[in-house]
Amino acid sequence: MTRLISEQIRSIPEALNYYDDELKTKTGFNLKEIAAVAAGIKDEQQLDTKLYKVAVIPVTAGLGTIEGFSEAIWAIAGHLGFSAFITSSSDVSGLVEAYERKADLALLADDNKYVAINLITRHVAENDQATASGYCAALANMAGGLNGKEVLLIGAGPLGRAAARFLAKTGAELIIYDLDKKREILLAETVRTMYGVKAIEGLALGEALKRYPLIFDASPGENIIRAAMINDETMIAAPGIPLGLDSEALAVASDRLIHDPLQIGTAVMLLTALT
Numbered sequence: 412m413t414r415l416i417s418e419q420i421r422s423i424p425e426a427l428n429y430y431d432d433e434l435k436t437k438t439g440f441n442l443k444e445i446a447a448v449a450a451g452i453k454d455e456q457q458l459d460t461k462l463y464k465v466a467v468i469p470v471t472a473g474l475g476t477i478e479g480f481s482e483a484i485w486a487i488a489g490h491l492g493f494s495a496f497i498t499s500s501s502d503v504s505g506l507v508e509a510y511e512r513k514a515d516l517a518l519l520a521d522d523n524k525y526v527a528i529n530l531i532t533r534h535v536a537e538n539d540q541a542t543a544s545g546y547c548a549a550l551a552n553m554a555g556g557l558n559g560k561e562v563l564l565i566g567a568g569p570l571g572r573a574a575a576r577f578l579a580k581t582g583a584e585l586i587i588y589d590l591d592k593k594r595e596i597l598l599a600e601t602v603r604t605m606y607g608v609k610a611i612e613g614l615a616l617g618e619a620l621k622r623y624p625l626i627f628d629a630s631p632g633e634n635i636i637r638a639a640m641i642n643d644e645t646m647i648a649a650p651g652i653p654l655g656l657d658s659e660a661l662a663v664a665s666d667r668l669i670h671d672p673l674q675i676g677t678a679v680m681l682l683t684a685l686t
């Protein structure tokens with residue numbers, strides 16, 4: 412899993428309203444609405460998020476805290492209406508503080524795992540699953556539904572495997588690509604046998620990109636999607652960090668691209684942990 416860096420997340424708090432507008436234009440739904448769809452919450456208007464206290468706990472384990480990380484996820488929780496605070500201590504003391512201040516939910520991440528924990532019900536929502544389901548909902552809305560459509564899934568790591576499960580549930584047929592051919596074949600087999608959905612493997616990436624305009628990029632590959640491989644029908648859900656599109660491809664697809672480092676995943680985690 413790629414560790415985020417400050418430059419990727421610094422502007423999140425001030426850009427949340429703008430991001431809502433962008434998501435609404437591209438998918439018809441804002442951040443909270445996409446998260447509600449992904450979390451299976453039918454009537455998002457009825458969900459009074461301000462009743463729930465969210466404690467954001469900085470974690471120093473591994474490579475330490477990332478400047479701006481706690482502030483970014485605190486801002487996302489606040490944007491969804493939650494009563495959020497960042498604990499003044501980190502790690503175990505931060506967890507104690509979360510309980511002492513009667514938090515309902517805790518958000519915390521080390522270098523490998525990012526979770527929302529419902530401190531009352533013990534429900535744990537994990538970032539890969541939440542990100543995959545949120546981006547799947549966003550792509551489905553952008554494309555007017557995925558049932559019976561072919562989706563190219565790039566990346567068969569933890570995020571890609573989670574995405575395959577959510578995409579299969581929409582009724583999409585999958586084309587799986589990974590640099591690691593063993594992982595690619597294994598995921599295609601899983602999709603066919605466990606999810607009962609058509610899945611193709613074995614295509615070259617350039618060929619697959621040219622043939623299939625609906626793309627879920629769950630890979631950490633940089634500049635793997637180039638302008639010559641896509642066109643004005645291409646729609647891309649790209650939770651992978653860094654972004655897979657090079658600058659020319661970005662110019663072609665930016666109006667039909669969903670990509671952010673934390674917002675959709677965090678929003679889905681919070682709403683999922685409530686359910």
Ligand code: 2YJ
Binds near residue numbers: 415
């Ligand atoms: O508390 C802190 O500031 C740090 N311990 C945060 C660590 C953040 N973790 C990561 O960047 C992981 N790779 C998970 C990110 C998930 C984004 N999809």
